[in-house]
Every structure is written in C-alpha cells, then in structure tokens.
Amino acid sequence: EVQLVESGGGLVQPGSPLKLSCAASGFTFSSNWLNWIRQAPGKGLEWVASINPDGSSTYYPDTVKGRFVVSKDNAKNTGYLQMNNLRSEDTAMYYCARTSSFDYWGQGVMVTVSS
Amino acid sequence: DIVLTQAPLSVSVTPGESASISCRSSKSLLSSKGITSLYWYLQRPGKSPQLLIYQMSNLASGVPDRFSSSGSETDFTLKISKVETEDVGVYYCGHRLEYPLTFGSGTKLEIK
Numbered sequence: 001e002v003q004l005v006e007s008g009g010g011l012v013q014p015g016s017p018l019k020l021s022c023a024a025s026g027f028t029f030s031s032n033w034l035n036w037i038r039q040a041p042g043k044g045l046e047w048v049a050s051i052n053p054d055g056s057s058t059y060y061p062d063t064v065k066g067r068f069v070v071s072k073d074n075a076k077n078t079g080y081l082q083m084n085n086l087r088s089e090d091t092a093m094y095y096c097a098r099t100s101s102f103d104y105w106g107q108g109v110m111v112t113v114s115s
Numbered sequence: 116d117i118v119l120t121q122a123p124l125s126v127s128v129t130p131g132e133s134a135s136i137s138c139r140s141s142k143s144l145l146s147s148k149g150i151t152s153l154y155w156y157l158q159r160p161g162k163s164p165q166l167l168i169y170q171m172s173n174l175a176s177g178v179p180d181r182f183s184s185s186g187s188e189t190d191f192t193l194k195i196s197k198v199e200t201e202d203v204g205v206y207y208c209g210h211r212l213e214y215p216l217t218f219g220s221g222t223k224l225e226i227k
Contacts, residue, residue, distance in 0.1 A: 037164075044205075044207065044218060044219075044220050044221045045156075045158075045164065045207055045209070045218040045221075046218070047209075047215060047216040047217065047218070050214075050216070059214045059215075061214075061215040061216075062215070095163055095164070100211050101154060101166055101169045101175075101211070102154070102156070102164070102166060102209070103166045103169070103175060103176075104166075105163040105164055105165065106163065107163055108163055
C-alpha cells in the first residue's frame with residue numbers, strides 16, 4: 001500500500017526556518033517524482049515544489065523560489081522541504097504527493113507562521 | 116503562468132442526478148507528445164485531495180466509472196453521473212504542462 005506521511009510542522013515566528021519531512025512506503029521511492037503542495041486555511045491548492053526521481057532537478061514557483069529547498073534521500077525513502085525566511089503568507093497545510101500526476105497524497109502537516 | 120478557471124463556484128445536486136464542472140485554460144494543454152495535461156482532483160471535507168482523472172480523460176485507479184472527463188485543448192468538463200453522497204467535496208482541475216504548475220480555484224459540490 002502506498003503511503004506518504006508528513007511531519008515537522010508547527011508554529012514558528014516570521015523569519016524562522018522549518019524543515020518538513022515526507023516518509024514514503026509501499027512503492028519504489030527512488031523511481032518517482034516528489035512534490036509539495038500547500039493549502040492556506042479556507043483556500044485552494046498551491047503547488048510549492050517538485051523534485052525528479054534522482055534528485056538532480058528541482059522546480060519552484062516564484063512565491064517560494066530562493067526560500068524553499070526540496071530534496072529527497074532515496075536511501076531513507078524520505079523527502080524534505082526546507083523552508084527558510086518564513087512569512088505569514090506561508091501559513092498552510094503542506095502535503096507531499098507522488099509522481100507528476102500527484103496520484104497519492106499524504107495526510108498533510110500544518111505550518112503556522114505567526115508572532 | 117497558465118490560469119485555470121473553474122465554473123461554477125458551487126453546485127448543488129440531488130442524489131442520482133448528474134453534475135458537470137467546467138475548467139478553462141488560458142493556454143492549450145496539449146503537449147508536444149500529444150498528451151493533454153489536465154488533471155482532476157477531489158478533496159472531501161477534512162481530507163487530502165485525491166486524483167480522479169489524469170491526462171484529461173483517464174480514470175485513476177479505484178475511481179468509480181461514474182466519473183468521466185472530456186474536452187478540447189483549452190476547455191474541459193468533468194461529469195459525475197448518478198451523484199452519491201460520498202461525492203461531496205471540492206473539485207480542482209490542475210495542469211502539468213509546464214512550470215509553474217497551477218490549479219483551478221475549485222468547485223464545491225453539495226447534496227440537495
């Protein structure tokens with residue numbers, strides 16, 4: 001059974017860093033793209049980052065480029081989202097999702113940026 | 116950036132009847148490989164989104180065949196036949212043609 005489990009969320013102050021993890025199981029993690037999508041409270045879906053199977057290529061929207069870094073450790077079957085210089089507008093539920101189709105999603109982890 | 120415009124904002128359906136949701140793209144979603152890069156997702160209340168349809172018209176694994184999707188290069192329709200109470204939630208279209216990846220703003224389906 002494919003499973004993605006996010007962790008690492010919480011309440012942080014503006015300007016702080018935070019690192020999210022996405023633990024994968026039930027499939028060959030090293031052969032799949034990994035993506036991060038977020039959803040602000042009461043809002044729609046926003047793509048945040050993507051990384052290719054071997055981790056050699058990463059993609060971001062302008063809203064997080066230069067502040068967020070996506071990575072994956074294929075030996076540990078785990079993906080990461082390092083978020084730096086967090087802003088109040090980064091407050092959201094963060095989901096990791098598999099493949100370019102986003103065919104499986106994790107349960108999400110909440111990140112709140114507030115002073 | 117590609118803008119996806121969904122309509123209506125919300126739809127209320129009697130169980131057993133059909134519902135249609137529209138998604139219009141600001142750019143053709145037909146890739147150079149001949150694949151139409153349009154996807155549909157359902158987010159049930161309090162749950163994570165799930166994939167319903169990939170590459171415009173292909174049903175994702177485990178999705179009932181009451182769901183179907185069709186369209187052109189820029190205009191797409193998700194149809195739900197014989198709506199059931201479990202279909203309640205917000206439906207999103209999304210594309211994978213190029214970066215940045217974007218989603219429509221969502222259509223809320225409610226049961227009458």
